Amino acid sequence: MTRCGFVAIIGRPNVGKSTFLNQVIGEKVSITSPTPHTTRWAVRGILTQDDVQVVFVDTPGLHKPKTSLGGRLNSAARAAVDDVDAVIAMVEAGAAIGPGDRMVLRTMAETCWHPEGPRPLVVVNKIDRSSKSNVASQLVAVVETLREIATELEMLDLFERTEFFPISAKTGDGVVDVVAAVTAVMPTSPFMFPDDEVSDVPEATYVAELVREQLVRRLREELPHSIHCRVSEYEWPHITVEILVERDSQKGMVIGKGGQLLKDVGIATRLQLPEGCFLELRVRVEPGWQAREDVLDRLGY
Ligand code: GDP
Numbered sequence: 001m002t003r004c005g006f007v008a009i010i011g012r013p014n015v016g017k018s019t020f021l022n023q024v025i026g027e028k029v030s031i032t033s034p035t036p037h038t039t040r041w042a043v044r045g046i047l048t049q050d051d052v053q054v055v056f057v058d059t060p061g062l063h064k065p066k067t068s069l070g071g072r073l074n075s076a077a078r079a080a081v082d083d084v085d086a087v088i089a090m091v092e093a094g095a096a097i098g099p100g101d102r103m104v105l106r107t108m109a110e111t112c113w114h115p116e117g118p119r120p121l122v123v124v125n126k127i128d129r130s131s132k133s134n135v136a137s138q139l140v141a142v143v144e145t146l147r148e149i150a151t152e153l154e155m156l157d158l159f160e161r162t163e164f165f166p167i168s169a170k171t172g173d174g175v176v177d178v179v180a181a182v183t184a185v186m187p188t189s190p191f192m193f194p195d196d197e198v199s200d201v202p203e204a205t206y207v208a209e210l211v212r213e214q215l216v217r218r219l220r221e222e223l224p225h226s227i228h229c230r231v232s233e234y235e236w237p238h239i240t241v242e243i244l245v246e247r248d249s250q251k252g253m254v255i256g257k258g259g260q261l262l263k264d265v266g267i268a269t270r271l272q273l274p275e276g277c278f279l280e281l282r283v284r285v286e287p288g289w290q291a292r293e294d295v296l297d298r299l300g301y
């Protein structure tokens with residue numbers, strides 16, 4: 001019988017969430033060929049060990065629970081939040097617990113309030129940068145902060161259920177313990193992904209499609225066929241979409257007078273993305289990209 005479930009990783013930008021994932025998955029998690037019909041937002045890494053599959057998700061809905069997210073992405077993000085089996089709240093060893101960390105801990109608490117709900121885990125990362133005693137005092141600080149939050153929310157049992165881990169995502173120190181803890185709470189379920197898949201970033205394709213849609217609406221006739229959009233960088237909240245065209249003259253048309261067309265495309269696309277997203281658009285001339293085998297390969301056709 002297999003087990004499979006979802007783990008949300010939340011934390012301020014830069015605390016080391018991506019590094020942790022890369023360490024867990026054991027290879028650079030990058031945009032790979034997307035699986036169609038996957039509705040969840042931001043599946044970032046999939047770990048399959050024997051008969052257990054752990055799917056790590058990075059949900060914008062958890063980063064900023066109060067913001068209104070747009071359209072399709074909204075429901076996907078919410079679905080991901082509703083369905084997780086564990087929440088990892090990550091803070092840094094070497095920085096005082098600030099308001100951002102408090103919000104992260106509070107989000108974890110609110111998501112994990114039910115005794116049979118998702119398992120709450122707090123990870124103190126970057127311990128390689130701090131002395132042992134500083135790591136210890138940071139653990140104490142984060143325990144105290146969570147106790148305060150739990151008291152305020154009248155969720156003392158949540159506090160009792162929370163596990164704390166000092167780790168270094170960079171060196172891998174302590175990471176196996178976190179993996180063991182989340183693996184232990186995965187429910188009985190069939191695998192959601194093929195067991196050789198390590199990442200699935202369907203939203204990358206989706207964002208590229210949104211950009212293309214906006215371009216097509218604004219450009220005439222045959223030009224749309226000469227355009228290809230792809231996400232070249234996806235590191236929430238930073239997304240870079242590359243717009244490939246075949247000729248210099250087309251580049252000019254895509255950019256528009258004074259850059260206006262491209263600007264409008266950016267604005268219209270951003271409106272459909274979760275708040276806080278930084279979208280960058282780059283136009284590149286790739287002569288005859290449609291005809292060139294190597295380019296087509298790279299684009300995943
Ligand atoms: P994210 O924004 O939470 O995904 O953070 P990243 O994984 O991108 O990491 C932000 C920065 O912290 C990068 O420069 C990482 O190399 C660094 N970092 C992450 N984890 C560790 C760690 O365990 N130790 C040290 N020294 N640096 C780390």
Ligand code: MG
Nearest residue numbers: 017018235236
């Ligand atoms: Mg990251």
